[in-house]
Amino acid sequence: MEKSENEINTSSKKKIPPRKPRNKNSSNENKNDQSLNESNLPIIKNITNELDGFILNCQGMIQNAQFFDGDAIYCRYDIVTGPDWKLLEGKTNGESQFACQSEGSNNYFVWNFPFEVAYKATNCSGWPQVVVSCFYPDFFGRVILKAYGVCYLPTNPGLHIRTLQMFSPVCSSVLVEFVGIFLGANAEIRNPPKVLSTGEGRENIRVKSEGSLKIKFNINLTNMEEFGYNI
Secondary structure: OOOOHHHHHHHHOOOOOOOOOOOHHHHHHHHHHHHHHHHOOOOOOOOOOOOOOEEEEEEEEEEEEEEOOOOEEEEEEEEEOOOOOEEEEEOOEEEOOOEEOOOOOOOEEEEEEEEEEEEEEOOOOOOOEEEEEEEEEOOOOOEEEEEEEEEEOOOOOEEEEEEEEEEEEOOOOHHHHHHHHHHOOOOOOOOHHHHHHHOOOHHHOOEEEEEEEEEEEEEEEEOOHHHOOOO
């Protein structure tokens, strides 16, 4: 006897066994095994050398100045360094308040203007310098240059007092000086921090003395001996 078509179709179909439920604990165990294997790998850390440069910390104060004339004067400082010096803290420039000359003070102008900087470097080339510029207002309220001064930061730790000899440029001719007086503009140096710190073009500038200025420095140096410098 021949089998019916329905019986043939049902017999040809294969029975698929039911899927077993997935065990969640097994997946967690695999993850734990992977984490254990990763923990056994060597850990590479970036180790930074603490002695990557010596540190210069300067606490200064522009105390006073003595000029031949003037009524009210203020000063501006600029600290100039070489390209290998990195500023860690502080400001490299600033302006003080106006200081007026008092009667019987022998032309003294007192500011007591503080400043503080911290640098890091690997060599002494380009040691920091302080460039000071002084200005005064004329009768019409125009700000006119009074004098320039420059000095190096002390190279030894401790308390130091430096006296800067202040000077101002002289006009190249009497006519230029007369025009400057009429316009309210004395002879000035373009980019004083660069010119006065490097000495570039100083041989072509005539100057005259204007007085003196005192700056107090408190210097702290660290890690100098590690780089071959004896202090």
